[in-house]
Amino acid sequence: MSAQATVELPRSVAQRAPRRGRRRRSELWFALAMIAPAGLGFLVFYLYPTIRGFYLSLTEYSLLGSPTYVGTENFQAIAHDEVFWTSLRVTILYVLINIVSQTVLAIGLGVLMHRLTKSALIRGSLLLPYLIANVVVALLWFWLLDYHIGIVNAALDSLGLTKVAFFGSSTWAIPTIALVNTWRHMGYTALLIFAGMQTIPKSVYEAAAVDGASEWRMFWKITMPLLRPILVLVLVITVTGSFQVFDTVAVTTNGGPGNASRVLQLYIFDQAFGRSHFGYASALSVVLFVILIGVAFAQMRLMRAGESDLD
């Protein structure tokens, strides 16, 4: 960057050197001033609670009185907690179904929009479910997929197929919730990807079209490679979010039937506010935290997030 600037500004290096030094000093104070409010929020509501969360995970705390230090007792209990292992398995299943379906659909939608139309109306309608609260979307699908009089089961019934207890059966609860959230998020994810595609110069596609390349080939040889940095950003955000599914489960199955849809965050919520096991709940969220960090770093590593193919 600085090398470029030197080339473009035809001034003697000797003349510029002192200016530069002064600018750097002043930029530090300016930078600190610019960061101050966000930094306050960061310290009080991100850093402090993060540290405190780790501390609480080593305590027993019922919200009354003060936390009692118990060492790693909570984590030992978690290792033997069957409900925890169930909820971990359930959460991972949810994330896999949600992310795979959502990302494939979003890339498909992104490409369709990118190559077919710039219509804001089309993009707007695809974005609509994302604008609507999770709670509303959950209630909507709870109604559409109702076993007795929901439209989907009525349709299955009239086609002579067996009705499905989408939210009521332990086999279907998680796939149903995952696909409901795919439905809600796919348009938004597609728009993020579409925005990434807009950064690919048109000239590349024009050149390929002149050479007679098919859309299929352009997608694999141009779009996907150049989209990679955006895709990593999108995946890190969506996977992190997906692991923290709560709203949809809380207003539909509330973890049931049995523990079939008791995702991690719901289990943490139950422990903290349902049973006042604040220390144990904190330890569970430490585990969730570690999982998320691991998954995010793996993604960044595997997909070389920092580099761009477009130079």
Next chain:
Amino acid sequence: MATTMDVQLRRPRSRVKVGRIAAWALLVLMILVTVLPFLWMLRTALSNNRALAANSFSLLPADFTLGPFKRVLGLATPEEALAEGGSGASLNFWLYLRNSTIVALGVTTGQLIFSSMAAYAFSRLRWRGRDVVFFVFLSALMVPPIFTSLPNFLTVKSLGLLNTLPGIMLPTLFMTPFAVFFMRQFFLGIPREIDEAAMIDGARPFRIFFRIILPMSAAPVTTLGLLTFITVWNDYFWPLLVGRTDGSRVLTVALGVFRSQTPQGSPDWAGLMAASLIAALPIVLLFIAFGKRVVNSIGFSGIK
């Protein structure tokens, strides 16, 4: 771009056309899948609960009535509500609407200003330790909100702000890692030459930010503003923890309460859909007003 040079295949025109028609069909299908459930929601909200079971397929409301909206808004007597299969309970809708509006507007304003400022310092200013500090900020993106929610609940509690709107707003009022990250990405895309040129012309850093960089970024700022507003408006988990009284309950939490009030066995589907529609309406109106500009501005590259 050398790779495109050796692609010599030429496809016949007709095949390309068939492909385009198929692609359009696919796109239209996806739009229908996206939009039709909402129409079904509206149709249900205008139906009489007692007639729903017998009319599973009719696209028109089953036994048309405005009853569901009336009972949600507290305009129907308990007897009228019960007659149409409601629970007799009502939502204090206008109060919850006010609460949601205050929280969403407050958080959006604060977050936009403070996060953009920080993002500028992390992208276009040069100072020692910048990348380390940014990495620390960014690492907060990896901290699951549930993780900070538990201790933040304690912080808000000890500040005496439980069951207040400031208590709901405070944690995200100053920044979210996503907002800082989002703005930084856009700031990074603006050519360095613009600052350099302004700097050479003697403009001060503060002026460069507010007079040059920020106006250039109006589109992403608008986008982020809308995304933030929607996120806060739709948030359920945090307000569920902190806003449990009538005076601090936001619409999403109220919907959850309304659902649990619904009599077991035969849920008040029409009432639920009416309440959900009303809760979503402000966002939809906002989107009709500002959406096109925002949708268009996604992908704005910073300089033309």
